[in-house]
Amino acid sequence: MWTEKLSQGVLRVLTPLGPRYLSPSFLQRLYLLWIFRNFETLPAKVLSRRQQRWIEAMCVRHGFVAMLDPSGMIDVPLLGTLEQRPPVAHPALPPRRPGRSVSDAVTPFADLQQGS
Numbered sequence: 407m408w409t410e411k412l413s414q415g416v417l418r419v420l421t422p423l424g425p426r427y428l429s430p431s432f433l434q435r436l437y438l439l440w441i442f443r444n445f446e447t448l449p450a451k452v453l454s455r456r457q458q459r460w461i462e463a464m465c466v467r468h469g470f471v472a473m474l475d476p477s478g479m480i481d482v483p484l485l486g487t488l489e490q491r492p493p494v495a496h497p498a499l500p501p502r503r504p505g506r507s508v509s510d511a512v513t514p515f516a517d518l519q520q521g522s
Contacts, residue, residue, distance in 0.1 A: 407483070411439060415485040419465070426470040427482075434464060435485055442486030449489045461488065 415435050417428040430438060441457065442448065450458060 408439070411483045411485055412436065415439075415483045416471070417461075417464075417485050418487040419461075419470075420487060420489045425487075428464060428468055429471050430464060430468065430485075438485040445486070446484075447487040447489060453488075 412432065412435055415430075415438075417430060417438055419426045419428060441453070450461075453461070
């Protein structure tokens with residue numbers, strides 16, 4: 407299995423558009439096997455900045471390749487799967503009302519007590 411991965415393995419990158427595949431060189435496959443030695447799938451956040459830049463450069467240099475045959479099955483061994491998730495946009499919260507001080511809240515009540 408290791409020899410197959412070293413000779414022809416690919417890296418799967420999960421993108422918002424679906425899975426994409428990279429076909430790295432032999433030395434790149436060796437390094438990717440080391441990165442994915444304990445896990446089959448890793449989020450991009452756990453990689454060092456250097457590793458993230460290296461994979462981004464590899465994506466630009468090699469580009470993505472199609473790995474599906476007509477039946478839809480992948481016939482090439484996977485080195486690992488990298489989860490590339492876009493940053494989550496938090497919905498904008500409605501503006502908060504300015505807080506009233508305690509004296510502002512108590513004053514009308516105190517005026518009612520004095521009037522009786």
